[in-house]
Amino acid sequence: MASAPDTRYILHPIWDPLLRALHWWLALTIMAQFTSGTILLTLGNDMSDALMGKIDIVHYYGGYAFAAGLVLRIIWLFVGPPTARWRDLLPLTPAQRRIWRETFFCYLSGFRRPISPYRGHNAFAGPAYLAFFFLAAAQVTVGITLSLMSDSEAMNSPLMTVHEWGFFLLLAFVIVHVALVIAHEIAGRHGLISAMIHGHKGFTEPEYQALHADRDDALSVQADPDTGTEGLGGVAATNGDTRKPGANDG
Secondary structure, eight states, rough: OOOOOOOEEEEEESHHHHHHHHHHHHHHHHHHHHHHHHHHHHHHSSSSSHHHHHHHHHHHHHHHHHHHHHHHHOOOOOOOOGGGGGGGGOOOOOOHHHHHHHHHHHHHTOOSSSOOOOOOSSSHHHHHHHHHHHHHHHHHHHHHHTTOOOOOHHHTTTTHHHHHHHHHHHHHHHHHHHHHHHHHHHOOOOOOOHHHSSSSEEOHHHHHHHHHHHHHHHHHEEEEEOOOOOOOOTTHHHHHGGOOOOOOOO
């Protein structure tokens, strides 16, 4: 009699230490920017000059701290390990394009459809991350330009309006990002949030073997664009029936 498939979730290394450190650095510094920026936008005219000066200093140095992390993360897109590089963010391979489609229909169904397992970045979210990097870089550039102006010149500059719109766009991205990460954490059950702390995602053995096949296909596609297979066939269909290992599971 055939043995039952192994449905235990086993942790596998995915995210490198620098990527994880940069992720949380960017998260902390952008939250500092949102907080100080919100205070300046809502209470700017009602604050004393001394208090406004202190908030400006937080916003100023927080902006440079965010910019430093952003520059390093963009560099890491080109020189980092495979799961940190720009190729992992775009639907370039057949498997990535399939995950893009399946994620799209999963969202349309309100997460009633299963989430396809993915090793690094989700192929649907990846382009949004690249757009975030572009928007954040533009926001940093505008912010630095405004910081070099006098207070009166900066307040009357059209760049201030651009900077405010950039603030709201980045805030909207963060809200949607956090909401979808939580949804993926609940529906996908691969430890998405904890993986950004310790670097490991949980996969069943069939899922992980299929992901390895996808990676091999991706390498063959890069070498020969006319070849490649879909990979992961049938795994998403059983994703909803898997379970996490118990305390005594290996």
